[in-house]
Amino acid sequence: xxxxxxxxxxxxxxxxxxxxxxxxxxxxxxxxxxxxxxxxxxxxxxxxxxxxxxxxxxxxxxxxxxxxxxxxxxxxxxxxxxxxxxxxxxxxxxxxxxxxxxxxxxxxxxxxxxxxxxxxxxxxxxxxxxxxxxxxxxxxxxxxxxxxxxxxxxxxxxxxxxxxxxxxxxxxxxxxxxxxxxxxxxxxxxxxxxxxxxxxxxxxxxxxxxxxxxxxxxxxxxxxxxxxxxxxxxxxxxxxxxxxxxxxxxxxxxxxxxxxxxxxxxxxxxxxxxxxxxxxxxxxxxxxxxxxxxxxxxxxxxxxxxxxxxxxxxxxxxxxxxx
Numbered sequence: 001x002x003x004x005x006x007x008x009x010x011x012x013x014x015x016x017x018x019x020x021x022x023x024x025x026x027x028x029x030x031x032x033x034x035x036x037x038x039x040x041x042x043x044x045x046x047x048x049x050x051x052x053x054x055x056x057x058x059x060x061x062x063x064x065x066x067x068x069x070x071x072x073x074x075x076x077x078x079x080x081x082x083x084x085x086x087x088x089x090x091x092x093x094x095x096x097x098x099x100x101x102x103x104x105x106x107x108x109x110x111x112x113x114x115x116x117x118x119x120x121x122x123x124x125x126x127x128x129x130x131x132x133x134x135x136x137x138x139x140x141x142x143x144x145x146x147x148x149x150x151x152x153x154x155x156x157x158x159x160x161x162x163x164x165x166x167x168x169x170x171x172x173x174x175x176x177x178x179x180x181x182x183x184x185x186x187x188x189x190x191x192x193x194x195x196x197x198x199x200x201x202x203x204x205x206x207x208x209x210x211x212x213x214x215x216x217x218x219x220x221x222x223x224x225x226x227x228x229x230x231x232x233x234x235x236x237x238x239x240x241x242x243x244x245x246x247x248x249x250x251x252x253x254x255x256x257x258x259x260x261x262x263x264x265x266x267x268x269x270x271x272x273x274x275x276x277x278x279x280x281x282x283x284x285x286x287x288x289x290x291x292x293x294x295x296x297x298x299x300x301x302x303x304x305x306x307x308x309x310x311x312x313x314x315x316x317x318x319x320x321x322x323x
Contacts, residue, residue, distance in 0.1 A: 005032035013050040022058025051197040055107035064114025097122040107193040126180040128171035135168040152224040
């Protein structure tokens with residue numbers, strides 16, 4: 001793949017992804033998501049690479065989603081379903097970073113906001129420049145829910161404060177709560193990130209890989225990844241409609257999300273990752289069938305139960321029965 005929205009390079013044992021839309025503070029696009037996913041896959045297929053560093057060109061790491069682009073340019077699709085499928089592709093990017101076979105380092109400066117904050121949160125290690133402003137600022141626009149994954153990263157009271165206030169914190173405050181690893185002067189940021197990467201390269205790569213796998217397993221057991229996926233589904237059901245982020249849209253999202261979550265939890269959808277993913281995929285198909293809202297909850301129950309049973313009985317999934 002040729003890259004336009006990122007720069008990708010491998011030098012010795014260190015790979016680097018640099019977000020490369022500096023004029024928009026590296027606000028994300030569908031193309032950027034595709035390119036990051038492709039680059040991570042290239043890292044996974046290269047046995048020489050030992051560390052991946054993700055950074056941003058220009059004045060910021062990433063200002064999050066790009067709301068200034070038109071639908072045709074790929075920012076906000078035109079329907080609820082298109083919007084959800086767009087965001088599902090972004091979640092695939094996030095999962096690829098989380099599951100990258102080598103340790104990942106976010107090298108952060110300027111701003112890391114909204115989707116940019118979500119991206120760096122997928123990395124194993126974070127090193128930030130002094131004065132960097134970071135946070136899930138999208139909560140100020142009615143963009144939520146948030147918080148599940150952060151419980152594995154920082155104290156409960158600070159998670160509440162972050163999601164309730166939508167305030168941006170500087171890097172020093174994030175460091176004090178243990179969310180990031182180091183805060184350094186801006187002119188030393190790349191030097192320090194590279195030094196951290198070289199420290200990792202000195203360790204036996206098999207030991208590093210096994211250590212990463214064991215930590216990821218612990219996060220799975222604690223439900224951090226399931227929380228990410230469930231929040232994604234609740235978040236994007238009903239988000240895009242006339243009056244983006246309006247009170248009516250928020251109310252619709254809440255009702256749809258709660259209906260789905262209650263039924264999925266009751267059916268045991270979150271007992272393992274395979275069941276969870278199958279239930280989400282089939283629920284999205286059912287949402288399409290019902291025209292973008294769950295008006296027939298009995299059918300939704302049936303779809304969820306069939307998806308759960310299909311995984312547990314190890315049968316080939318053929319989709320919900322025609323109704």
